[in-house]
Amino acid sequence: MIQLIIGQLLNGAIVGALYGIVALGITLTFGITGIVNFALGAFMMLGAYFTWYGYEQTGLPYPLAVVVAVLLVGALGFAVDRGLFRFTRNNLVNGLLVSIGLISIIEASVLLTWTSTPKDLTYVLPGSLRMGAILLPKMKLAVFAVLLAVIGSTYLALTRTWIGRAAFAYAQNPEAAALMGVKTDRLQTIVTVYSTALAGLGGALYASLYSLEPTIGAYYVLKAVESAILAGIGNTIGALVGGLIIGVSEGIGSVFLPTAFRDAYGMLFLVLILLFKPSGLLGSK
Amino acid sequence: MIRFVPLAALVCALIAPLVLKSDSTFAIVTFGFLLASLAVSFNLIFGFTGQLSFFHAASFGVAAYVTAILVGDYRWNFWLAIVPALAVVGLLAILAGTICFRFKLREFYFAVVTMAFSEMIRLLVVNWNSVTNGTLGMTVTAQPTLWLPSGSVAVSSARLWYYVALALLVVTYVICQRVLASWIGRCLAAIRLNEQLGETLGVNVVLYKLLSFVIGSVLAGLIGCFYGFYTGFIEPQYLSITQSLDIIAMVLLGGVNSLFGPVIGGLVLTALPHVIDLSAELRIILYGAILIFVILVMPRGIFGFFSRPRHVV
Numbered sequence: 001m002i003q004l005i006i007g008q009l010l011n012g013a014i015v016g017a018l019y020g021i022v023a024l025g026i027t028l029t030f031g032i033t034g035i036v037n038f039a040l041g042a043f044m045m046l047g048a049y050f051t052w053y054g055y056e057q058t059g060l061p062y063p064l065a066v067v068v069a070v071l072l073v074g075a076l077g078f079a080v081d082r083g084l085f086r087f088t089r090n091n092l093v094n095g096l097l098v099s100i101g102l103i104s105i106i107e108a109s110v111l112l113t114w115t116s117t118p119k120d121l122t123y124v125l126p127g128s129l130r131m132g133a134i135l136l137p138k139m140k141l142a143v144f145a146v147l148l149a150v151i152g153s154t155y156l157a158l159t160r161t162w163i164g165r166a167a168f169a170y171a172q173n174p175e176a177a178a179l180m181g182v183k184t185d186r187l188q189t190i191v192t193v194y195s196t197a198l199a200g201l202g203g204a205l206y207a208s209l210y211s212l213e214p215t216i217g218a219y220y221v222l223k224a225v226e227s228a229i230l231a232g233i234g235n236t237i238g239a240l241v242g243g244l245i246i247g248v249s250e251g252i253g254s255v256f257l258p259t260a261f262r263d264a265y266g267m268l269f270l271v272l273i274l275l276f277k278p279s280g281l282l283g284s285k
Numbered sequence: 286m287i288r289f290v291p292l293a294a295l296v297c298a299l300i301a302p303l304v305l306k307s308d309s310t311f312a313i314v315t316f317g318f319l320l321a322s323l324a325v326s327f328n329l330i331f332g333f334t335g336q337l338s339f340f341h342a343a344s345f346g347v348a349a350y351v352t353a354i355l356v357g358d359y360r361w362n363f364w365l366a367i368v369p370a371l372a373v374v375g376l377l378a379i380l381a382g383t384i385c386f387r388f389k390l391r392e393f394y395f396a397v398v399t400m401a402f403s404e405m406i407r408l409l410v411v412n413w414n415s416v417t418n419g420t421l422g423m424t425v426t427a428q429p430t431l432w433l434p435s436g437s438v439a440v441s442s443a444r445l446w447y448y449v450a451l452a453l454l455v456v457t458y459v460i461c462q463r464v465l466a467s468w469i470g471r472c473l474a475a476i477r478l479n480e481q482l483g484e485t486l487g488v489n490v491v492l493y494k495l496l497s498f499v500i501g502s503v504l505a506g507l508i509g510c511f512y513g514f515y516t517g518f519i520e521p522q523y524l525s526i527t528q529s530l531d532i533i534a535m536v537l538l539g540g541v542n543s544l545f546g547p548v549i550g551g552l553v554l555t556a557l558p559h560v561i562d563l564s565a566e567l568r569i570i571l572y573g574a575i576l577i578f579v580i581l582v583m584p585r586g587i588f589g590f591f592s593r594p595r596h597v598v
Contacts, residue, residue, distance in 0.1 A: 036393060087581050092393055093337055094580050097537065100530055101580070104573030112566040229397065260412040267401040274398055275388045 006134050008251040014140055014209065016247020017147035021202040022224035023231075023239035024151055025195030031171040031234045032191040035088055035095025039080070040199040041221025042106040047073045047203025048212050049110055052119050055207075062124045066204040070197050077196025081189050089188060103218065110214045118211040125208075143205045150201060151240045158236055167191060171234065226270050232280020242281070291458070291545045298451055302444055311443035313559050314552075318450035319512055321551025322457040324535040325544065326504035329461050331533070332541040333470070334497040335477035337392065339400035339529045340381055341505050343407065344374045346524030348506030349513035350410060350417060353425045356514075363429035367510045374506030375499055377406070382498040386491045391480075400526060407524040422520030425513050446515055453511060454548070457504050462544055464500060473497050534572070538579050540586025549588050 022040050029037045047069045054065030080102065088095040128137040158164035169177040170187055178184050206216070227246050231238025246266055254262060273280065298318075305311060323345060330338050351370035355361040381402045390398055410417050417423065428439040431449075440449055464470060472493040475483035484490050513519040522528065531554070539550025557575075558568045583590045 084577060084581065094584070096337075096393075096396070097533065097580050098577050101573040101576035104569045104576070108566040108569035108573070112564075112570075225397065261408060264405050264408045267405050271384075271398055271401050274390065274394055275384065278390075278394065 003134060005252065005255060008255055009248060010136060010140055010144075012248035012251025013244060014144050014147075014247070015251065016227075016244035017144055017151070017240065018202050018206055018243070019220065019223045019227045019247055020151060020240035020243025021147055022199050022220055023227035023243050024154060024236065025198045026221075026224050026228045027233055027235065027239045028167075028191050029195045030228070032167055033085065033095070033188045034090035035085070035092055035099070036225065037085070037099050037192070037195065038096065038221050038225075039099035039102040039106070040195060040224065041217035041219070042103045043073050043077060043196045043217070044199040044203035044206070044220055045110065045212075045214060045217030046076070046106060047200030048207040048216065049114060049119070049203075050200075051204040051207040052121055052212055053114075055121055055124075056119075062121075062208065066201070069204045070200045073200025073203070074193055074197035077193045077200075078189070080196070081192040085192055086185075086189075107214050107217065114214075116214060118213050120211050121207055139208055143209060146205060147202075148240075150198070151237075154198070155236050163187070163190065223266070226266055229270060230273055230281055235280060238280060245281075291548075294545075294548070295455065302447060308443045311447050313556055315443070315447050315450045315515065317552040317555040318447075318454045319508055319515065320532075320535060320555050321548045322450075322454045322508045323505055323532055324539065324547035324551040325454070325457050325461055326501045326508070327532045328536045328541065328544070328547045329464065329473075329504075330497055330501040331536060332543075332547075333465060333477065334473045334494060336494060336498065337396045337533075338498065338501075339396055339526060340378065340403050340498075340502060341532050342524050342526070342528035343403040344378060344502040344505040345509040345512070345528070346410070346519075346521070347377060347406060348374045348509035349519050349523055350423075352510040353423055353513045353519050354416060356427045357423065357425060363427065363514065367507070370510050371503050371506050374509075375503050378499045378502035379495070382495045382502075383491075386494045386498075400529075403524065403526070403529065407521055410524060411521045417521070420521060422518060422522075425517050425519060427514070429511075429514055440514075449511065450515070453508060457508070458544060458548070460500070460504065464497075465544070469493065469496060534576050536586075538575065538586055540588035540590070542585060543588050546586050546588035550586065553587065 022044055025040045026036060029035065029040075050069035050072050051062075051065045054060040054068050055062050058065075060068065084098050084102070085095065088098050123139070125139040125142060128135045129141065130136075158167060166177065166182040166187055169180065170182055170184065174184065202220075203217075206212075206220075210216075223246060224243070227242035228239055229242075230245060231242035250262055250266065253265060257265070301314075302311075305314075323341070327338070327341050330336050330341075348370040351373050352363065352366045355366035355369065356363050381399060385395055385398055411420055413419075428441050429449075430437045430439050431445070438445070440446060465473070472483070472488045475486065475488050476490055476493060480490055509523070512523075535550035535554050536547045537550070538554055539548065540546025554572075554575075558571075561571070563571065579586065
């Protein structure tokens with residue numbers, strides 16, 4: 001029983017950190033461009049498929065496959081931002097619908113290229129650490145560590161670098177930031193591309209643990225939006241916290257509660273948060 | 286001129302069966318009418334009140350399930366079964382709407398919460414196996430009867446369904462038009478254009494938002510009642526987010542600022558995949574491309590693109 005709960009805890013934490021990295025992209029994009037980019041889920045799924053292709057089909061070593069996948073997804077993000085999202089800045093409904101159009105295109109393209117058959121990576125890092133009676137798979141620990149490191153360094157970059165502080169300033173007062181020399185358009189593009197790359201990285205790491213299907217993107221982006229709202233949209237570290245709360249409660253919940261309604265609990269929780277504390281759990285008011 | 290387009294279109298639709306012969310054309314146009322009615326009812330909430338609701342598929346699907354269960358399992362008369370179906374949809378809409386509007390959820394938050402409600406209802410339908418048969422869905426074999434002067438007939442032929450669907454479209458259209466032409470329509474416009482200003486001028490924002498939401502949802506339910514009987518098959522997919530998105534796409538394609546726009550959008554988006562012969566994946570890609578194109582290039586939709594901009598009250 002303890003082994004089961006610890007196992008679910010670790011699973012929940014990893015899945016939660018994956019929600020968190022996509023949620024971070026959602027939060028950043030929303031803060032800087034004023035739209036909710038649902039297509040981040042599709043980019044995550046693309047990152048996973050690119051990694052699978054690089055590692056399994058081309059024979060690249062896993063870390064290199066991850067880097068290539070993230071760069072490719074980032075480049076796609078750049079193209080999409082210049083071609084589409086540039087025209088929907090601060091227009092929530094249009095941005096939402098453009099990202100939905102994008103999801104259909106990306107998902108259908110993946111289906112067309114790689115079919116709907118689930119894909120698996122052969123073990124990247126087999127074996128596990130033994131701590132007393134508890135087994136911790138090495139790969140899961142590695143993925144969790146990388147996710148935490150990336151989210152942590154994003155936070156540091158946002159607070160310690162010029163561009164990060166520019167982003168904060170812009171989120172607080174766009175006009176004042178522009179007057180202080182923040183190049184608005186460039187900042188928005190950088191943030192959009194960075195968010196897509198984050199989602200791509202999430203997908204690339206996901207690929208090493210679970211099966212790939214074209215529908216994972218849609219599932220993960222809904223959870224990511226839940227996580228972002230849960231912690232209060234616009235909150236960087238909150239995205240990770242929100243993701244972990246949802247991931248862990250799903251993992252632990254699946255041990256004690258009927259799994260059929262697993263997704264419904266998250267929804268219910270989300271509705272309650274929005275009704276009674278719209279600024280999120282970590283929000284100020 | 287543009288005022289007479291809907292009337293001219295109705296006349297065309299009434300005489301079209303004299304020219305049309307093949308059953309497959311009838312089927313496409315009938316589906317087009319049903320989905321266009323859905324788009325028209327959705328536009329009351331989205332285009333005319335300014336609320337992006339993701340609840341429409343739930344209203345549509347719930348009504349389809351309730352009628353099918355009452356007629357199939359309890360042997361009710363189809364027309365009688367519509368009443369409880371619409372009552373259930375109305376109650377659900379009042380519940381969801383009251384929660385959302387009382388707590389002043391706007392824009393994205395309204396969209397997310399209605400989506401959450403819709404998903405919860407879908408999960409209930411998927412998991413309530415004993416009643417809804419879960420993910421497998423239900424087949425509907427019964428047919429509604431019509432009482433004509435010549436005696437009662439079962440609505441089964443493609444031609445008869447064509448007229449039933451057309452009648453539904455006209456009913457939905459006229460109800461929405463009457464609502465918008467009344468004082469309600471002016472209150473909805475006030476809410477859409479400037480909610481705070483409307484409130485200070487004495488418009489009961491919560492009440493009128495709720496009114497538009499409930500009327501739109503019940504109309505979606507009415508179409509749902511018929512839809513299941515036309516296709517002969519009901520599945521949880523009817524309540525999915527994708528279904529809601531399809532409706533939004535139709536409205537946007539046709540034009541948000543008009544009553545007639547969604548009719549065009551519904552017909553075009555239903556017919557297009559059949560006119561151009563493509564594989565399922567390419568069809569979805571085309572669909573996404575059209576959606577993006579319309580939003581970025583013609584934000585006022587097909588109908589708005591060809592009609593003069595006018596001041597909508």
